[in-house]
Amino acid sequence: MPVVRCRDSNSQLGGILLTVLAWPSRVNAADNTYTSRLSTALELCGVIVIEFSIGRALFSSYDVLHVHWPEGVLKNGRGRINGLARILAVVGVLFVVRFVRRRKVVWTVHNLRPHDLDRRASLALLRVGLGFTVGGYIHLSSASAPILSKIITRSKQSLQAVIPIGRYSGEFFPSEPRETTRARHEIFGENPLVVFVGQVARYKGVLDLAQVVHASTNKELRLIIAGRCADRDYAQEIECIASADSRIQFNDERLGSTGFANLMQAADVVAYPYTSILNSASVLPPLETRTRVLAPRIGAIPEMSKTVGEDWIITYEQPLTGSAIDEALRTASLKGSPDLTALEWPKIGIDTKAFYLAVMNYQGENQA
Known part of the structure; x- marks a missing residue:
């Protein structure tokens, strides 16, 4: 070749x-x-x-x-x-x-x-x-x-x-302070916040993410899922979990770039728990707001993690577990910036x- x-x-x-x-x-x-x-x-x-x-x-x-x-x-x-x-x-x-x-x-x-x-x-x-x-x-x-x-x-x-x-430089600009977005979603104090933003689809593992958070014993943990889901049966499954757990919010509507940026900035970790993927640009926008990303060790993601910093795109072996989320949240407290020079x-x-x-x-x- x-x-x-x-x-x-x-x-x-x-x-x-x-x-x-x-x-x-x-x-x-x-x-x-x-x-x-x-x-x-x-x-x-x-x-x-x-x-x-x-x-x-x-x-x-x-x-x-x-x-x-x-x-x-x-x-x-x-x-x-x-x-x-x-x-x-x-x-x-x-x-x-x-x-x-x-x-x-x-x-x-x-x-x-x-x-x-x-x-x-x-x-x-x-x-x-x-x-x-x-x-x-x-x-x-x-x-x-x-x-x-x-x-x-x-x-x-x-x-x-x-x-x-x-990279996505200059594309996502938050319109409000981080604390304002968190308060609007009733995320107060030191509540650890995991966010999924973007189009919701089965291959993105959003239901798995909701189930893992629902099973977590961490009462302070919060999850926001924000993005339109075209598969109405899948949306209903996610909504059932969200309605049964006050820690989980599901906003089933399309977000503009400002809404994206506000939620990425508000998050401690942005999670993209794909069940299968070859390439994904979705893991890059959160880095522009210096927010960590959690994603599985499949496809291009491990290579992207090494490029920008393994403490910025945090990877895990499938399936997603509560331990993987906990580890990502611990890493989120570290200082620094991702290395985007190659992008x-x-x-x-x-x-x-x-x-x-x-x-x-x-x-x-x-x-x-």
Whole structure:
């Protein structure tokens, strides 16, 4: 498996003009700012970034098609036939881009399957299409490369690079003091507060978190779960526990960035007890408010923990236990700041541009 280690400086790359068709670039910024921030970082080092459309993919001038969540089309359609049709369209576009238009395709491996979806035939077809067309794979951590090589064996013939998720600086600003938020949620004195913020889903283990807190003998412990849950049956299960335990609050509605920031700042620990995950940017925003994160030792999380500091992203072996929460709360009293230098966007932009150029110049088996 050819691996690119991006060590080029901006001065070496700045004069090289490059146009990238990003799928997506900024169209999804209201839900996920990752690609928007990446686009800005790329533009700062001389890359022209164009928002993807099928028309642009087939007729516009560009050097690289950068794909992020090709499996996302499955979330927009119902039924297996509909899903297969959507994946066929995606694969068709990829083949035209790669073999008719002779452009390079790069895929950032965010997920290897959609969360909470079982579309095996559609995913199998998509993986075949990606295997034949992608010339470069960007991994957000080294954890995904071995898994990918087993699922898409042809990926071994293409270039690979590890470029991490960038930090969330300047995105989450609390609108009130920490004590004000805690008082508004009736968290008084030294009550240890664990918070889950974000979209609530089964794979995120939120019900497990509520059950562990409910079983805890610590009468001072408090838990706030804040975020919209689209699965109404799952929401009802969480609500049943919350209604039976005054220590647990469940706010089943979507939060804005200010609400996010206020709760992250108010927490002693932000918990993301995923049952399964490959990559997760969710563990990074709390660090911007210097709040510790508790997450399982799976997927990219151990590597992210080592990058920012193991006393900032505190990991545990599954399943989640009360002891893991207690240990995280003890660590929360420590002083200091997380080390986010490896996650600065200018470096990520430079490394990504260097990888594009490496893919464009690579003459391996999957690059004909």
